[in-house]
Amino acid sequence: MSVWDAVVGQEAAVGVLRAASLDPQAMTHAWLVTGPPGSGRSTAARAFAAALQCEQGGCGHCQACTTTIAGTHADVTVVATEKVTITIEEVRDLIGVAQRSPSQGRWRVIILEDADRMVERTSNVLLKAIEEPPPRTVWLLCAPSPQDVVVTIRSRCRGVALRIPPVADVAALLVARDGVDPQVADAAARAAQSHIGLARRLARDPAARERRDRTLQLAATIRGVGDAVLAAADLVEVATAEAKAATEHRDAAEKAALLHTLGADGGGTLPPSLRAQVRQLEEGQKRRATRAQRDVLDRSLLDLLSLYRDVLVVQLGADVELVNTAQRADVVELAAASSAEQTVRRMDAIGEARTRLAGNVAPLLAMEAMAVALRPQG
Incomplete structure (x- = not known):
């Protein structure tokens, strides 16, 4: 060792x-x-x-x-x-x-x-x-x-x-280090596209796998502009809830610790000098929550990108393995209902949404523009 x-x-x-x-x-x-x-x-x-x-x-x-x-x-x-x-x-x-x-x-x-x-x-x-x-x-x-x-x-x-590690190496690590079932480890490593931290989370957290499946199902549910708007709102809502769940307890503990340090944990009105310190902490927590939401949304977009990558693989008849093996039926259906050119345009729309998020565009607007681009073209 x-x-x-x-x-x-x-x-x-x-x-x-x-x-x-x-x-x-x-x-x-x-x-x-x-x-x-x-x-x-x-x-x-x-x-x-x-x-x-x-x-x-x-x-x-x-x-x-x-x-x-x-x-x-x-x-x-x-x-x-x-x-x-x-x-x-x-x-x-x-x-x-x-x-x-x-x-x-x-x-x-x-x-x-x-x-x-x-x-x-x-x-x-x-x-x-x-x-x-x-x-x-x-x-x-x-x-x-x-x-x-x-x-x-x-x-x-x-x-x-560094390179993207092979799927087999990531799965082997999950089995050896975390005691994950080999089949679950392999599926998690593929779904995470060899992202070690994400693969570990998917392998150990059924709720994380469920959220990912929910994201992938959006591709099949968008039939028009109305569906696209609802799907975008759903994505943002899930990301906001997950980010809040990840930071809420920590935020409360940090604020309680600060108030205790300042001798103000008994309640009451704080003097201006202490209020400034509390406000500074809250602003930092708000920035952390913003990043957490963006990270969750970006991960969802990468999941969608992997789905359309699989669709393109089927459309082109490429001799490579699918990332989302559990969604094979959905992949085949999407491939049959569109052309390779349409799939590439949808992948471009997802990439553009990621760029907009990184550029501080309002998440809901970025998701709506992307979801509208994912709807079937007559």
Whole structure:
């Protein structure tokens, strides 16, 4: 067992990172780990951080490895935003941490997940720290692709590209690590399109599988503009409810903790200085809820995209396996009722909806425009 066992289907990338952790000549002060969603960017970054702290390059058993993977190592800092963007204040705090010498480990490691969520001004603040870090400081940035990070940052980082892991490898991980039934694991890995985190959720949560099936059924229910509007509202409603369920309890706990810290948990009217702190917390929670809703909607759109991908596979007679094997009958029916050109146009409409969501278009408007484009064309 080693820390690299959790980095599934990434043999080439693991080889590069393992060699760097063992050979000072192969080491550099800044890395950019890129790969599609679900490829395991953060997992690879944490494994690399553990290997850097471990005397044996990531044995998986020593204190350095176990504390790094658990997120409790004193010299490994991980930032993973749950908001739409990483703020400039968060980056400035990281820069301050990066200037400190390691207190226990061999390196001071800063892992910045979602590095693509920095606006240009924030990236410029980070640039100087990456250009001239202290001798034992390592920056590990994660993003979907190099193009998602400003050129001044990526030009100063050594890149490591991850691929989409094979379905069989993801299914095997679910069986070995989570004890999932092999058939369920295979279906979940296919439905998640090898997204490891999503596959695990689908395999272990029947409600998640039910929500996904409900999303896929929308394609067969849209017959006209009226159906499209209702389907769009349904998508947004489900996404809002799921995002609220994921954040509501945490929001309440955070607010209660803040009020307790301020000595105001007994109720009553708060003075203006304390109200400002509560308002700041609520604004941050609102941004987190916005991102959660967008993430749920984007995942639903990817599910729909996978369905029309299967439709196109059937229409073209391609010799590849379907992603949605349980929906084979629906796929065949949709394929027979439309042409390949229409399917491509529908896939383009889904892609456009994802772009609009990323551009902060109102979710309901983006979903309605997409759903109307999915209706059968006379």
